[in-house]
Amino acid sequence: MKKFLLFNSLQWQAADAIWIVVQLSTIGQKLRNGFCFWLLVGLLLLNAERVQAQIYSGSIRLESQADVNAFNYTEVTGNLTVQGSYITDLRPIAKLTKVGGVFHIANNSNLTNLVGLENLTSVGGDLYIRNNRNLNSLAGLQNLTSVGKDLWISISSLSSLRGLENLTSVGRSLSIGDNPSLSSLTALEKLISLEGDLFIVSNNSLNSLAGLQNLASVENDILILANKNLNSLVGLQNLASVGRELHISLNSSLNSLAGLEKLASVGGDLYIKGNSQLSQCCQLLPIIKATKGTVNIEGNATNCESQSAIEAACTPVITAQPQAAMVCAGEKATFRVEATGTGLSFQWQQNGQDISGTTASTYTLAAVAAQDADSYTVIVSNAYTSVKSQAATLTVNSLPKPTITPIPTSNVYTGGNPNIIYLGYGAQSVKLQASGGVSYTWNQATGLNKTNIADPVFTPTQAGTYTFTVTATSSSGCQATRSVTIMVIDARSDSKKNQVLVCHNSKKLSIDPISVPDHLAHCDKLGTCAGTLPASRSSKGYSMETEVAALPSLQGYPNPFSGQTTIAFSFTHKEEYTLAIYDLNGTLVKQLPGGKVKANEQKQVTWQVGKAAAGLYIARLTTATAVHQLKLIVK
Numbered sequence: 064m065k066k067f068l069l070f071n072s073l074q075w076q077a078a079d080a081i082w083i084v085v086q087l088s089t090i091g092q093k094l095r096n097g098f099c100f101w102l103l104v105g106l107l108l109l110n111a112e113r114v115q116a117q118i119y120s121g122s123i124r125l126e127s128q129a130d131v132n133a134f135n136y137t138e139v140t141g142n143l144t145v146q147g148s149y150i151t152d153l154r155p156i157a158k159l160t161k162v163g164g165v166f167h168i169a170n171n172s173n174l175t176n177l178v179g180l181e182n183l184t185s186v187g188g189d190l191y192i193r194n195n196r197n198l199n200s201l202a203g204l205q206n207l208t209s210v211g212k213d214l215w216i217s218i219s220s221l222s223s224l225r226g227l228e229n230l231t232s233v234g235r236s237l238s239i240g241d242n243p244s245l246s247s248l249t250a251l252e253k254l255i256s257l258e259g260d261l262f263i264v265s266n267n268s269l270n271s272l273a274g275l276q277n278l279a280s281v282e283n284d285i286l287i288l289a290n291k292n293l294n295s296l297v298g299l300q301n302l303a304s305v306g307r308e309l310h311i312s313l314n315s316s317l318n319s320l321a322g323l324e325k326l327a328s329v330g331g332d333l334y335i336k337g338n339s340q341l342s343q344c345c346q347l348l349p350i351i352k353a354t355k356g357t358v359n360i361e362g363n364a365t366n367c368e369s370q371s372a373i374e375a376a377c378t379p380v381i382t383a384q385p386q387a388a389m390v391c392a393g394e395k396a397t398f399r400v401e402a403t404g405t406g407l408s409f410q411w412q413q414n415g416q417d418i419s420g421t422t423a424s425t426y427t428l429a430a431v432a433a434q435d436a437d438s439y440t441v442i443v444s445n446a447y448t449s450v451k452s453q454a455a456t457l458t459v460n461s462l463p464k465p466t467i468t469p470i471p472t473s474n475v476y477t478g479g480n481p482n483i484i485y486l487g488y489g490a491q492s493v494k495l496q497a498s499g500g501v502s503y504t505w506n507q508a509t510g511l512n513k514t515n516i517a518d519p520v521f522t523p524t525q526a527g528t529y530t531f532t533v534t535a536t537s538s539s540g541c542q543a544t545r546s547v548t549i550m551v552i553d554a555r556s557d558s559k560k561n562q563v564l565v566c567h568n569s570k571k572l573s574i575d576p577i578s579v580p581d582h583l584a585h586c587d588k589l590g591t592c593a594g595t596l597p598a599s600r601s602s603k604g605y606s607m608e609t610e611v612a613a614l615p616s617l618q619g620y621p622n623p624f625s626g627q628t629t630i631a632f633s634f635t636h637k638e639e640y641t642l643a644i645y646d647l648n649g650t651l652v653k654q655l656p657g658g659k660v661k662a663n664e665q666k667q668v669t670w671q672v673g674k675a676a677a678g679l680y681i682a683r684l685t686t687a688t689a690v691h692q693l694k695l696i697v698k
Contacts, residue, residue: 117135117136117137118136118137118138118139118140119136119138119139119140119141120140120141121139121140121141122139122141122142122143122144122164123136123139123141123142123143123144124144124146125143125144125145125146125147125150125156126146126147126150127147127149127150128147128149128150128151128152130147131145131150131152131153131155131156132155133155134155134156134159135158136156136158136159137158137159137160137161138159138160138161138162138163139159139161139162139163139164140163140164141163141164142162142164142165142166142167142188143159143162143164143165143166143167144165144167144169145167145168145169145171146167146168146169146170146171147170147171148170148171148172148173149173150171150173150174151173151174151175152178152179153174153177153178153179153180153203154178154179155179156179156180157179157180157181157182158182159180159182159183160182160183160184160185161183161184161185161186161187162183162185162186162187162188163187163188164187164188165186165188165189165190165191165212166186166188166189166190166191167189167191168191168192168193168195169191169192169193169194169195170194170195171195171198172195172196172197173197174195174197174198175197175198175199175200176198176199176200176202176203177192177198177200177201177202177203177204177226178202178203179203180203180204180207181203181205181206182206183204183206183207184206184207184208184209185207185208185209185210185211186207186209186210186211187211187212188211188212189210189211189212189213189214189215189235190210190213190214190215191213191215192215192216192217192218193215193216193217193218194217194218195218195220196218196219196220197220198218198220198221199218199220199221199222199244200221200223200225200226201216201221201223201224201225201226201227201250202225202226203226204226204227204230205226205227205228205229206229207227207229207230208229208230208231208232209230209231209232209233209234210230210232210233210234211234211235212234212235212236212259213233213235213236213237213238213259214230214233214236214237214238215238215240216238216239216240216242217238217239217240217241217242218242218245219241219242219243219244220244221242221244221245222244222245222246222247222268223245223246223247223249223250224239224245224247224248224249224250224251224274225249225250226250227250227251228250228252228253229253230250230251230253230254231253231254231255232254233254233257233258233259234258234259235257235258235259235260236257236259236260236261236262236283237254237257237259237260237261237262238260238262238264239262239263239264239266240262240263240264240265240266241264241265241266242265242266242268242269243265243266243267243268244268245266245268245269246268246269246270247269247271247273247274248263248269248272248273248274248275248298249273249274250274251274251275251278252274252276252277253277254275254277254278255277255278255279256278256279256280256281256282257278257280257281257282257283258282258283259281259282259283260281260283260284260285260286261278261281261284261285261286262284262286262288263286263287263288263290264286264287264288264289264290265288265289265290266290266293267290267291267292268292269290269292269293270292270293270294270295270316271293271294271295271296271297271298272287272293272295272296272297272298272299272322273297273298274298275298275299275302276298276299276300276301277301278299278301278302279301279302279303279304280302280303280304280305280306281302281304281305281306282306282307283306283307284305284306284307284308284309284310284331285305285308285309285310286308286310287310287311287312287314288310288311288312288313288314289312289313289314290314290317291314291315291316292316293314293316293317294316294317294318294340295317295318295319295321295322296311296317296319296320296321296322296323297321297322298322299322299323299326300322300323300324300325301325302323302325302326303325303326303327303328304326304327304328304329304330305326305328305329305330305331306330306331307330307331308329308331308332308333308334308356309329309331309332309333309334309350309354310334310336311334311335311336311338312334312335312336312337312338313336313337313338314338314341315338315339315340316340317338317340317341318340318341318342318343318364319341319343319346320341320343320344320346320347321343321346323346323347323350324346326349326350326353327349327353328353328355329350329353329354329355329356330355330356331355331356332354332356332357332358332359333350333351333354333356333357333358333359333360334359334360335347335359335360335363335367336359336360336361336362336363337361337362337363338362338363338364338367339362339363339364340364341363341364341367342363342364342365342366342367343366343367344360344363344366344367344373344376344377345373345376345377345445345446345447345448346447347360347367347373347447348373348374348377348378348447348448349447349448351370351373358370360373374448377445377447377448378404378448378450379402379403379404379407379443379444379445379448379449379450380402380403380404380450381400381401381402381443381450381452382401382402382403383399383400383401384400384452384453384455385398385399385400385439385440385441385452385453385454385455386398386455387455387456387457387458388455388456388457388458389457389458389460389539390431390457390458390459390460391459391460391461391462391539391540391541391542392431392432392433392459392460392461392462392541393430393431393432393462394430394431395427395428395429395430395431396427396428396431396435396457397425397426397427397428398411398425398426398427398439398441398455398457399424399425399426400424400425400441400443400452401424402424402443402450404443404445405445406445406446407443407444407445408422408443408444408445409421409422409423409424409441409442409443409444410422410441410442410444411426411439411440411441412439412440412441412442413437413438413439414437414438415438415440424441426439426441428457431457431459432459433459433461435457435459436457436458436459437456437457438454438455438456438457439454439455439456439457440452440453440454440455460537460539460540460541461537461541462537462541462542462543463499463500463535463536463537463541463542463543464499464543465497465498465499465500465503465533465535465543465544465545466497466498466499466545467495467496467497467531467533467545467546467547468481468495468496468498469481469482469493469494469495469496469547469549470493470494470495470496471484471489471490471492471493471494472490472491472492472493472494472520473489473490473491474649474650474651475488475489475490475649476489476580476583476645476646476647476649476650476681477489477490477583477589477649478583478588478589478690479643479645479681479683479685479690479692480685480690481493482547482548482549482550483549483550483551483552484521484523484549484550484551484552485552485553485554485563485589485590486523486525486526486551486552486553486554486555487553487554487555487556487563487564488554488563488576488579488589489589489649491522491523492520492521492522492523493520493521493549494518494519494520494521495511495518495519495520495521495531495533495547495549496517496518497517497518497533497535497545498517499535499543499545500517500535500536500537500542500543501536501537501538502515502535502536503515503516503517503533503534503535503536504533504534504536505519505531505532505533505534506531506532506533506534507529507530507531507532509529510522510523510524510529511531521549523549523551525551525553526551526552526553527550527551528548528549528550528551529548529549529550529551530546530547530548530549531546531547531548531549532544532545532546533545533546552589552590552591553590554589554590556573558573559573561575561576562574562575562576563575563576563579563589564589564590564591565579565582565583565587565588565589565590566587566588566589566590566591566592567582567587568587569592570592571591571592580647580649581647583647583649583681584647584679584681584694586692614632614634614684614689614691616631616632616633616634616665617630617631617632617682617684617691617693618630618631618632618693619631619682619693619695622695622696623696623697623698624672624695624696624697624698625672625677625697625698626671626672627669627670627671627672628669628670628672628695629667629668629669629670630642630655630667630668630669630670630682630684630693630695631665631666631667631668632666632684632691633660633663633664633665633666634660634662634663634664634686635662635663636662637659637660637661637662638659638660638686638687639657639658639659639686639687640657640658640659640660640684640685640686641654641657641684641685642654642655642656642657642668642682642683642684642685643655643682643683643685644670644675644680644681644682644683644695645680645681645683646678646680646681647678647679647680647681652675652680653670653673653675655668655670656668670682670695672697675697676697677697677698678696678697679694679695679696680694680695680696680697681693681694681695682694682695
């Protein structure tokens with residue numbers, strides 16, 4: 064580097080020189096001695112560079128106060144070095160706005176401030192400010208916005224970084240080291256990223272990293288080392304990534320890692336070593352997971368002396384695992400977990416997928432369905448890490464589907480409805496045949512011979528409506544109910560012993576029992592003319608009682624016939640039906656296929672006579688609400 068010279072190679076601007084000569088010529092006319100005039104002109108020409116500052120191409124060293132006083136440049140394209148034990152004042156270089164290369168301010172033992180650099184806005188290379196033992200302020204750098212490469216600050220008397228408030232860019236590394244009086248990093252708030260390293264080393268008065276709170280990324284290494292009074296990392300709360308290694312070591316007062324909450328990536332190795340007071344290391348758990356290199360943790364306080372110690376101290380502990388459950392469809396199922404730790408939160412999962420809104424230590428399904436049968440786990444988390452429970456299996460057993468079939472104990476025809484018993488004629492009891500379970504319990508004991516079998520017999524003694532409900536239990540212990548209603552009609556004559564009441568053309572008649580089949584064949588019915596017909600109903604309950612009704616659409620063709628006939632019918636609403644053929648004695652001849660029909664659907668059922676003898680037969684069409692019949696004549 065060239066030493067600074069008062070006279071340099073820059074050429075004097077001709078036009079300016081001529082202007083000065085003309086002006087001085089005017090002044091010279093007033094001077095008595097012409098020799099003095101021309102002497103003045105010569106001196107001004109020789110010192111023309113003092114009149115107008117210039118850009119200096121190259122590098123300059125200022126080693127004395129005289130060199131500083133003679134400096135008259137707005138820009139130095141190369142390096143600028145200010146280094147001299149007798150330099151005390153930088154105000155003479157106040158015109159300087161830019162240094163293209165390295166700007167080195169070092170070993171100026173009598174320099175106390177940087178006043179004079181107020182117009183400096185950028186340094187293209189490194190900026191070194193170090194070993195200026197009496198420098199106590201960076202005031203003067205307040206307009207500096209960018210350093211192209213490294214910024215290195217190492218000053219024994221410096222207590223703050225005030226003066227760097229407008230620094231927004233450091234092109235490579237920031238090194239703040241061996242500043243024993245520095246207590247704060249305030250003034251670096253505009254730094255957002257570093258493309259190189261961040262070194263904070265041996266700053267014994269520094270107690271936090273406040274001032275770096277907007278720093279989000281460091282492309283290379285971070286070294287936070289041997290800062291004796293540093294007790295927290297507050298100031299790094301927005302740091303999200305470190306490109307290479309992260310070293311936090313030998314900080315004897317550091318007791319927690321609060322401030323690293325957003326650090327999500329360490330591209331190299333992680334070193335947390337020799338921080339003798341550091342015992343709160345839970346914050347390291349997500350950082351350890353985000354570290355791509357090796358993890359080196361040792362020499363810290365209890366609970367932080369190794370990775371395994373941190374995991375043991377900071378990971379939630381599940382003390383009671385969720386248990387498998389087996390329930391019946393529609394029942395409640397509850398899973399619960401017990402865990403120790405602070406600030407715990409919970410997230411339940413079904414087959415590994417989060418269940419929305421399940422953030423308590425228990426999870427309840429109010430009414431399980433078949434699709435709920437699955438594997439359930441819970442993730443227990445704190446602010447730093449989480450642990451997953453063992454899987455608990457939910458088994459959902461389906462409910463039984465009980466049915467009740469009333470079976471009269473006699474085959475004597477009474478109208479074709481097994482849900483009706485006519486006292487005085489036909490079957491005087493009915494067997495209630497339940498199915499769909501492995502065990503049964505009946506809740507209506509009146510008239511039943513037993514209440515804990517599948518097929519109890521109901522034998523009434525008086526007219527009335529009787530509803531029986533069975534609870535069916537499956538092999539898995541699940542239960543469901545079904546109900547049936549049996550109507551008991553007193554068909555005994557009030558006036559004539561051993562006579563039977565029938566309704567004939569809306570009139571009550573008392574007739575001999577032997578005449579009943581003929582009356583029934585002509586669509587009369589047993590009992591009084593106000594009789595009703597009951598039918599089965601489910602445990603949900605709905606009325607199914609209605610008077611016998613005609614069904615105009617019920618037809619048979621051909622009729623009379625031989626061989627076979629087609630029975631056709633339709634309903635105005637959806638119905639489930641049964642269809643049977645009886646002879647005049649009330650004996651079942653043929654049970655034809657039943658089923659379901661839609662509203663206004665035309666249904667056809669074929670009856671092949673087979674071995675049935677010629678004569679009159681009754682086709683009995685039964686639905687849940689009525690019984691309809693049709694006379695058929697076999698030739």
